[in-house]
Structures are given as C-alpha cells and as structure tokens.
Amino acid sequence: YWILDPVDGTTNLMHDYQHSVVSLALCRQQEIVMGIVYDPFNDELFSAVKGEGSFLNGKPIHVSSAMKLSETIIGIGTAKRELAKENFARFLKVYENSQDVRRLGSAALELAYTACGRQGGYFEIYLNPWDYAAGMLLVQEAGGKVTDWNGNALDPAQGCQVIGTNGQVHEELLKLL
Template structure:
C-alpha cells in the first residue's frame, strides 16, 4: 500500500514497536503508574506515544493528535487517534500480545488505520475504499455463516464494572450459541484478527476511540460489518461495539439485545 498517510502511520508504529522490544528486556524495572483500578500506564506507553506524535508532526505539523496518554493536541479537520500500546497489562507481564493502533480521522470520518504487532512483525493497514491488508497482502473476514461454528473475541468491561452484569448476560447468551471465545487482552488486535479471519467476530463494551478506530475501519474494509449494540453506527461515541462478517453480525446483535441496558441506550441516543 502506497498511501502517504498509511506510510507515515506505519513508520510511526514501527518506531514505537522498536521501543517496546527494547524496553521488554527489562520489564521489572519499568516505572508503572496506576490510572484507575486495573488500568495502568507505563513509561513505555508514554515513550511510544511521544515517538508517534513526533513522527506525525514532523510530516504534518498542522494536524491534531488524540492519544490515550497525552490527550488531544491541536485543532484540525485531520485528527490522528493513537493508542501507543494496546495491551499494556500483557506487555508488563511479558505476554507477547499487544499492539500499536493509529487511525486518521478526516472531517469526522475514519479514513486510514494501522495496527502493528511488534512481536510478530505484523502490520495491518486499511484505507477507506481501498481494502485491508496484512503485510501488504489483502485480507478478508471469515467466511463463517453459522454462529454455532464461530470463535468470537471479547473482553470484560474492567474500566466500567457497573456494566459487568449486563455484559455477563451478553456473554452467556453468545457462549451458548457460539463454538468458543477468546479473551486475549488487546481490542486493536482482536479487531485486526476479525479483519483477517482469525476470529469470526468480536464484541466489547465501554471502549475508547483509540482502542477501536483503526480496527473498526480494518474490519469494514475487509468486508465485515461494525455496529453499536443497538445496531446503529455510533460505536465510536458509545464504545459499545460489535464487529463481524455480514452473516454473523445480526445473530450476535440479536443474542445480546435482551441484555442492553437503558443506560447504554441513553448513551447512544
């Protein structure tokens, strides 16, 4: 893929991935700060975000950037949405499953996205209308047509534990109907895996834009469908997301619909 925005995001992601690999040699000495219960930020997160910001601004000084650790900088129709290290908990424990996620939103719509797994050297990329790719090879969502044979990805709403009861109902309903579940610890990689067919679908609650912006575009460009828990398109605002091939997304939504709370609906209204 030769899109200049994808090239910038890919190189920024590779630089961040290099920092992750470097710091991974001394995990026990990395300073870690607790942002909230079970939510941590390390010096590696901050160093990676700083590297990404510097690389983007080197090429587009007038663009705005929204990052998980440093908030939003600048005001522009071009907004880069970045998660410098999605899967911090995995990283700090030496579990080799985490990623960099970078998306570019132009005039309110996600147009480009990159997710980079530095441990496997896998670069997922997507641009609106141009398809989705893994290391420059086109990818497609799973061809699975029946929920009973589907393996789904998910994660617990650990930042919003008040949603756990509703989530448990959703999980139970889908677990009853699907083949199995995976909970690997990186929303960005879960979405990338849906895009390339490793997972047959994915749902999660209470995510942030930087968790899902790039991955959702990737699923769409790989032929899949992304929606919020009410079947609408406000997944980026609500953080409640379903992503799956066309044949599976409606059965997933129907299974979880009885457990969608009024609070979730209000957030989507």
C-alpha cells in the same frame, strides 16, 4: 486528526502477555480513512485505507466466511468491572451459541483478527475511539461490519459499545447482546 493508542493492551504488556499493539487511525470529517494496527510480537502489520481494502503485511485480507455463530469463534472484551455480572451473562450466551470465545485483552488486535478471518466477530461494552478506530476500518475494508450494540454507525469522536463482525453473523450476535 490522528487517533493513536501507543499500547493497546497495556495490562498485557505489564505482564509480558504478548498481545499488545500500536493502533493508529486518521479521521477526516468524522470518518476513519486510514488505519494501522501493528503487533510487534508477531511482526504483523494490519493496514487499511478507505476504499482500498485491508491488508496483513501487504497481502489482502478478508473476514471469515462463517454464516452462523455456531461456525466461528467470537472475541470478547471485559471492560467496566462494575458490569461483570452482566458481561459474563452475555459471554455465556455467546459461548453457548458459537464454537467458542476468546479474550486477547486488546480491542485493536481483536478487530484486526476479525478483519483477517481468525474469528467471526468481537464485542465489548465500552471502548474509547483510540481502542477501536483503526480496527473498525480494518474490519469494514475486509468486508465486515462494525456498529454499536443498537446497530448504529460509530462516531469516532465518542466512546461506545462496539461490535465488529464478518457481517454474516452480525444480527445473530446483536440479538444475544
């Protein structure tokens, strides 16, 4: 089945904050086998097919080579307003242990940026499958790791906590969450 988010970053689009993407994934037997994230504002097409690597506009991409959080920036997501105090306490811990934090407002774009090495990782307390499915494959095929906050594999049919990293900083970031 197909998992489509025609506008990931809807609030951004409503405010002309140009960080919105189209995200499309193909799930076969509970496994994401193809993912595409298209950023029309920058004309960037991120794509991956299971076992074939990740690409940006047809050129291979790879996750960041950072070995520690202090060597990279981390993307954050702010879903679930009722958890704002908990979220901001987490953000502060990550901020204090990384080079800096960023919030784009589009989970699919955050995962694409992690896949191409622009940031060392990204996390959000709750995402729906259409938010993360394509980006998850991009990160994995680019050499990174995507799990829930307990380190377990994601079920593309379920909403969940999501952390995607270059793999090297995964455990360090998990401990902070």
